Amino acid sequence: MRAAVLENEKFIIKEIEKPILKNNQQGAIVKVIGCGLCGSDIVKIRDGKAKNGDVLGHEVVGNIVEINTNTKFNVGDKIVLGHHIPCFNCLYCWNENYSMCRHFKSTNILPGGFSEYIYVSEEHLENTVFNVNLNLPDTEAAFMEPLACCIRAVKRADVKPESKNLIIGLGTIGILMGEALTAFGHKAAGCDLKSKRVELAKKYGFDETFVTQNNEEEALKTMKIYAPYGFDNVFLTAGASKTIDFALKSVRDGGKIIVFSSVKDNNGFSDNQIYYRELTVMGSYSPSPMDLEDSINLIEKGSVKVSELSTIYNLSEINQAIEDTLTNRIMKAFIKI
Numbered sequence: 303m304r305a306a307v308l309e310n311e312k313f314i315i316k317e318i319e320k321p322i323l324k325n326n327q328q329g330a331i332v333k334v335i336g337c338g339l340c341g342s343d344i345v346k347i348r349d350g351k352a353k354n355g356d357v358l359g360h361e362v363v364g365n366i367v368e369i370n371t372n373t374k375f376n377v378g379d380k381i382v383l384g385h386h387i388p389c390f391n392c393l394y395c396w397n398e399n400y401s402m403c404r405h406f407k408s409t410n411i412l413p414g415g416f417s418e419y420i421y422v423s424e425e426h427l428e429n430t431v432f433n434v435n436l437n438l439p440d441t442e443a444a445f446m447e448p449l450a451c452c453i454r455a456v457k458r459a460d461v462k463p464e465s466k467n468l469i470i471g472l473g474t475i476g477i478l479m480g481e482a483l484t485a486f487g488h489k490a491a492g493c494d495l496k497s498k499r500v501e502l503a504k505k506y507g508f509d510e511t512f513v514t515q516n517n518e519e520e521a522l523k524t525m526k527i528y529a530p531y532g533f534d535n536v537f538l539t540a541g542a543s544k545t546i547d548f549a550l551k552s553v554r555d556g557g558k559i560i561v562f563s564s565v566k567d568n569n570g571f572s573d574n575q576i577y578y579r580e581l582t583v584m585g586s587y588s589p590s591p592m593d594l595e596d597s598i599n600l601i602e603k604g605s606v607k608v609s610e611l612s613t614i615y616n617l618s619e620i621n622q623a624i625e626d627t628l629t630n631r632i633m634k635a636f637i638k639i
């Protein structure tokens with residue numbers, strides 16, 4: 303079967319072995335319809351965490367073509383999935399840090415979603431695979447996993463109804479975070495360096511948006527009109543180190559900064575502000591099975607809008623899709639297999 307295989311930081315389209323269900327093995331073989339390109343795929347390549355020979359991709363939409371299971375799933379089902387599964391019975395799971403669970407980290411689909419077929423285990427079918435409505439466009443179904451990550455961040459932040467919430471960075475994840483907040487009845491304000499992104503975000507139900515380019519002080523002044531004390535919760539979805547500084551300037555004393563992206567070279571919070579200003583800084587990483595379920599429900603109900611965010615690429619164009627993502631030419635790439 304064809305797959306995009308990593309070789310020296312680029313993908314090469316190659317023939318690799320198709321996964322099969324060996325003698326009575328439980329699980330399913332899924333024919334991949336398409337797979338979203340996640341920022342984390344790009345970060346894994348950048349940081350050398352992905353190795354030569356790896357097949358990446360986890361935001362899969364596909365059809366079950368072979369199955370041996372005790373679950374409700376059947377051949378022909380159209381599904382979306384989460385690739386990691388918590389054990390629900392360890393110190394991390396008991397404390398709801400599901401993505402820290404060692405079992406979570408050790409489970410995966412085989413190979414990644416940038417290939418024609420994948421194997422999903424019985425445990426995936428039991429916990430992290432969901433049927434999708436046949437009428438739901440594939441590009442929209444593929445948002446289940448990234449939206450679930452945002453839902454998790456909103457839940458972890460324990461946002462109050464009256465909270466003023468700011469999202470720094472209005473790329474796809476920033477927009478999904480805003481949609482997750484508003485879907486749960488919360489307020490969402492957003493800011494970005496680029497006015498083009500801010501204009502786009504306005505279509506997605508943000509209460510207020512701010513352009514920060516060249517005029518950070520001016521933006522902070524306008525923000526003070528909306529949130530006089532500063533923001534209760536600041537969601538950091540942009541991976542540039544200077545955004546940490548901006549998060550510190552926009553959060554209120556006693557407020558919360560939710561770190562939702564890997565920042566390349568600087569994780570520093572300057573001047574002991576966490577201590578003196580009694581700030582809470584928390585991370586949110588990857589979704590739980592419950593977040594995945596909430597996510598697909600919201601997408602199917604149309605409570606979040608994702609239809610205009612994707613650009614479709616063929617598997618052979620995957621390197622171009624990465625390039626276009628990195629240069630902000632597109633919002634989100636959907637790789638059609």
Ligand SMILES: [Zn+2]
Nearest residue numbers: 340361447448
């Ligand atoms: Zn993802």
Ligand SMILES: [Zn+2]
Nearest residue numbers: 389392395403
């Ligand atoms: Zn666990």
